[in-house]
Amino acid sequence: MAARIGILYGSFRTRSNCEGIASWVATHLNALGGVQVLHLSPAHLPYLPLGPILHNVIPQAVKQPSDYPIASAQEWSKLISSLDGLIIVSPQYNLSFSGDLKNCLDHLYHEWKDLPVVIATYGGRGGGRAGIHLKEVLEHGLKANLISQGELEYTLPVDYIRGDERVNAGAAFLADYEQKTIEVLRKLLEAVQSKRDAK
Numbered sequence: 449m450a451a452r453i454g455i456l457y458g459s460f461r462t463r464s465n466c467e468g469i470a471s472w473v474a475t476h477l478n479a480l481g482g483v484q485v486l487h488l489s490p491a492h493l494p495y496l497p498l499g500p501i502l503h504n505v506i507p508q509a510v511k512q513p514s515d516y517p518i519a520s521a522q523e524w525s526k527l528i529s530s531l532d533g534l535i536i537v538s539p540q541y542n543l544s545f546s547g548d549l550k551n552c553l554d555h556l557y558h559e560w561k562d563l564p565v566v567i568a569t570y571g572g573r574g575g576g577r578a579g580i581h582l583k584e585v586l587e588h589g590l591k592a593n594l595i596s597q598g599e600l601e602y603t604l605p606v607d608y609i610r611g612d613e614r615v616n617a618g619a620a621f622l623a624d625y626e627q628k629t630i631e632v633l634r635k636l637l638e639a640v641q642s643k644r645d646a647k
């Protein structure tokens with residue numbers, strides 16, 4: 449059975465650079481074969497963004513999706529639980545990752561545990577600070593199985609930040625990162641396979 453790999457977008461902006469980078473990563477993932485790639489962003493999932501956490505339920509206490517107080521969190525829980533692996537493609541916002549991404553993580557808890565996760569970041573200097581903060585949250589907070597952080601840091605040419613153009617999957621600068629990206633994606637798929645073999 450194909451491995452279900454989610455690509456979680458760290459930017460929910462309507463004209464973001466995330467879509468292009470995520471699509472480029474997805475192309476390489478598909479080329480490795482044996483995967484079903486799911487794009488996790490507002491453009492692909494009707495219930496994102498999930499919205500503020502308002503209810504008197506802590507995700508740590510939730511035992512099953514129906515325990516979540518809102519339908520969108522129930523759907524989100526089922527989807528994340530169905531994944532074999534996850535790639536987070538995140539921009540750097542003010543030396544960290546976006547509040548929108550944190551909100552996606554905070555709505556759930558047990559669903560992230562042991563999930564093989566790759567962190568890929570981008571920004572004016574590769575978005576490394578966002579990656580460090582994501583590592584802290586995912587590894588130490590949510591007990592995910594962090595496969596890679598700091599290896600995939602895409603430095604955006606300034607036109608994609610200040611100008612009107614946005615990254616698309618054919619952007620020339622991404623070629624510099626191709627080899628490393630494929631290497632890290634292979635590592636993710638190996639971790640997914642090991643987890644399956646252990647069951």
Ligand SMILES: Cc1cc2nc3c(=O)[nH]c(=O)nc-3n(C[C@H](O)[C@H](O)[C@H](O)COP(=O)(O)O)c2cc1C
Nearest residue numbers: 459461464465466539540541542543571572573609
């Ligand atoms: C709110 C905000 C804060 C930003 N802060 C940083 C930053 O701290 N470091 C950096 O290198 N780039 C920063 N940038 C530039 C982003 O990395 C760049 O615009 C990137 O394309 C944002 O991702 P997105 O287009 O997918 O939303 C910031 C951009 C925004 C919108």
